[in-house]
Amino acid sequence: AAVQHHHRTSMGERCRGVAARWTDRGFGFIRPEDGGEDLFCHYSSIEDGNALEVDAPVEFVKVYDERKGKERAEQVTGGITTDNNGPPPPRAGGFGGPPMGGGFGGGYGGGGGGR
Structure with a gap:
């Protein structure tokens, strides 16, 4: 039986290659x-580091x-x-950032009564 090569690459199918090049801007290419x-x-796609070493197997x-x-x-x-x-890993945690959905301004003057 002939081997079928036109199957779609399913999510999660691991491929092998080598790092072809890497830039100090946090991205590179894999051969x-x-x-x-x-x-x-991109460096954020690397699960066990934040850069690739050229010619290293990946x-x-x-x-x-x-x-x-x-x-x-x-x-x-x-x-x-x-x-x-490259930039620091994105999981370093933000400093001084406002909490998402700040609780200011909501609930003031929202009575709307008096009609």
């Missing part, structure tokens, strides 16, 4: 093992980016953690 075109990778899930019309890498593993390039 898939299957020979497809390089996939964009695993990832291909996700189709509707806005860009091409695939990108998500759920990347094989990353490294650096503190000298």
